[in-house]
Amino acid sequence: MTITFLRRLGPPLLGGVVALSLTPAANAAEELRIGFVAPTTGIFAQVGKDMVDGFQLYLDDVNSDFGGAKVKFIVEDEQGKPDTAVTRAKKLALQDKVHLLVGGLLASSGYALAPVSTAEKTVYVVPVSAADDLTQRDLAKYPYLIRTGWSSSQPSHPFGQWACDQGYKKIAAVGADYAFGYEVIGGFQRAFEACGGQIIQKIWPPIGTKDFGPYIPTIRQDADAIFTLMVGPMSLQFPKQLAASGNKKPVIGGGTSYDEFVLPSMGDEVIGHVSALQYSAALETPKNEAFVKKYRAKFGKVPSYYSETNYTSAQMIHEVIKNNKGNFPGAEEFVKQLAALKLDTIRGPVSIDDMRNPVQNIYIKKVEKKKMFGYDKEELWNTVIKTYPNVSQFGQFNKDEFLKTPVYSRDFPPCKFCN
Amino acid sequence: MQSQHIKVLSVVVALAAIAVIIPNTNSFVILLTTRALAFSILVMSVDVLLGYTGLASLGQAAYLGVGAYVTAILATRYQFGLGYDFWIVVALGICFAAALAAVFGLLAIRATGVYFLMITLALGQCAWGLAYRWNSLTGGDNGINLRARPKFGIDLANEVTFFYVVFGFFAVSLLLMYTLVRSPFGRSLMGIRERELRMKILGYNTWLHKYLAFIIAGAFGGLAGVLWAHTAGIVSPENVVLTTSVDALLMAVLGGAGTLVGGVIGAMIVFGLREYLSTLVPWWQYVLGAVYVLTILYLPTGLMGIPQRIRQRRTLTGRRDDMKKIATVTS
């Protein structure tokens, strides 16, 4: 009985299914498929969640409607592994036929996803991966890549100038031993030494170092200040252990060392520490205050830059699609239009330079314990103490000269004053 | 002997089915199957050590790593291996991995049982430590990006073409390993697995047998690494991490140690769960963990051992019924 039933209905059913899957959906112009790659499981799961939450919050704000197009947001888990990121990206491009690939957390993921975008001719919007060369010396290989976040050394360039202005002459640097660390510290060194300062020491604890016992005593006593670049759990432990060792020198550092992702778990030992980034949750603008309050009410935590940058990226994508009346203008045209955008966002005014990296404000922020935005508890916030407007990835340096020198590494810039 | 022929036939049929069906599914399934097949070569090599020689190694990922890094370094630094020289890279990957296994084997083979487990763990960690810290060679944390897949008459950038190439390597590896375990050398290994002391008394150089098996497993691991590097196009220390070795071991046990194809089944299931299920539900990790735990507890011979256990059950109950019959008759 079932057999005859199937035989009768089979062909039309099958035909229907085939027909449905073959119609290039008369709704193609009205559905925007965005493929998001982030680690939603594994050790970076919380960061991945922040990334997704930030993007999703924007979608909720506009009801997933980008100028008439309905956004289909597909999140894939890269599990913190670059080769899984590649597999997921390929699935998004080949199977789900997304218009845009967004995401990637680590620099290695960024470098893994970029070639996929070139091979599949799909736009890749980079909100987090900050590896310098993605939009510098390697840009030509990735014509569909455009960054809406930052480059690792971008905040360090004005920060180096700021350090000179404070009167620091000699600084010892302690940074996580991998490319991101090299780039943040390298940028700082270039800028600081260009205005007369000296980096007298560079110490590189490996990623995942928990006990800084071996390193802290080796910090030179004649330094005026200490520059640190820490990520993840390292950013929690290093300031504590530094303070316990009796350190009295001022501490400054890369933006991720004190970002709101780790700040809530930090103690009073980081009060007074200064860092630089394109975002601070304590930015006192009406746009940011609204964002922080909304985010915190929904997710129970102050947004970190991971959330902000994805929210802003969603906003920028929306802007381009809106300008095309809800249609996706094709990969090359999309990249061109996104690169021509000038937008006022939560982090301030953002535009894109001719190498597809944002030009934006860099905030020098200091950790302070206070009440903000009407919350009734005293908490740690990154108070903005100085703003450098319109900072590009090359900062105060000439682009061509910059590109002629090698990418920041362990040995570049060379440590002329380390003896 | 008959059952052996049936087994071989069913494997051949299954392989043919895969070769025909998979390329007609969507690109994600093709991609996953390619990855599973490449990794299966490593899992089968683990099975040669575990199921046939009785050595459980927690460090086989090191050889995958060697093959993968050799491929990546040659491709990016020396522009080598993206044309017909791909075959030379395959040979080099195998040789380097075998060489590493030869060195590690000298340290490891003297140990047995749990101690072998520990020392292979330690050696695997050494390999990981090097991949992680030797920045100038391996790119450290960032890994190495292979820009493109090789082209030699056929373009491996095409997912279907690449699938067939990997499938070919897999089939050949399976054939070679099968021949190995059925050969007199393979039989000696099984003898060592059962009773090493007896083999020694019979005059076999058991150390040498185990050492050679270890090198052979390493060689296949290297081959898996070369293919693995090209499936994702990126090689990083993540490939050499402890959990990769653990994965390979678990897949071998899940499928059934001592069966070779069990490793493939285990790999397919784990990859299916990890890569496919994870796109559908967020709690896939629990499923995976539960699968491992339940298999280890209730299916010690793995999935491939199920038919045998069913047969055993039947004969047991069959005998019991016969006993009852005899009892009623004689009472």
Next chain:
Amino acid sequence: MNTQFWLIQAFNGISYGALLFLVGSGLSLIFGVMRIVNLSHGSYFLLGGYVALSVIWTTGSWALALPVAALAIAVVGLLMERIFLRPLGFDPLRQVLLTVGFAFLFQQAALDIWTGNNFDINPPEALTRSIVVGGLYLPLYRVFMIAMAAAIGIALWLVMEKTRMGAAVRATVDDAQMARGVGIDTSRISMFIFALGAFLAALGGVIGGAFLGIYPGLDFEMLPIAFAVVIIGGMGSLGGAAIGALLVGLADNFGKALFPEVSYFTLYAPMALILAVKPTGLFGRE
């Protein structure tokens, strides 16, 4: 580099070693008595830290968190041994794999229960200060870690050497069959030791949590280091675990300070070499 440098580095190395002793002693005992390579030991460490956090969040008491977390995880260990490991009998491979399967489950559960944020355990204010001895800043917390490890080490030694239970344990380590032959209930010993191992690991997690932080991935990061301690010191030997922990702590510390390039290699290469020469570790018993 002056004497100050060497002294402070030695102090740091010893304090790190103290933490490693807490993690490694349990692992060593479990291996000695049951011949199980417990690959979920790192998970016990991490879960101990997470449970302590929960205790601190609800009661505000750090002092309470120490025993509560350690006991809670001891129970988890006990259950795992009773329900899952016992039925496998003496089958090292399957036991190892089972502990791994659980490690994965624990990792996911921890993520679901406590989220993936990086946490810090904050000890009472008194312990966060530093004492100054001869111009050297010695963080009190490190002193505390050394004191705790020493206290626990002594307590364990007393139990092992001076009590009947301890004698039974030592007998089981030396020769389980003989022990059963003289009437020792080795299965109860196994259960007790496994729970004790979990207890020690969790305690290590609470104490270490203020020092290392508590975050996803810590479990698999601590695991190889714990194994290095056990392997170098010798499996099944408490004294070996102490020596191994000290050696690893000092070697790791000095290695990183003096030869930062090869830091991971300096840890695992000696481990492999020792195993190659003496598979049971420096002080291990066969």
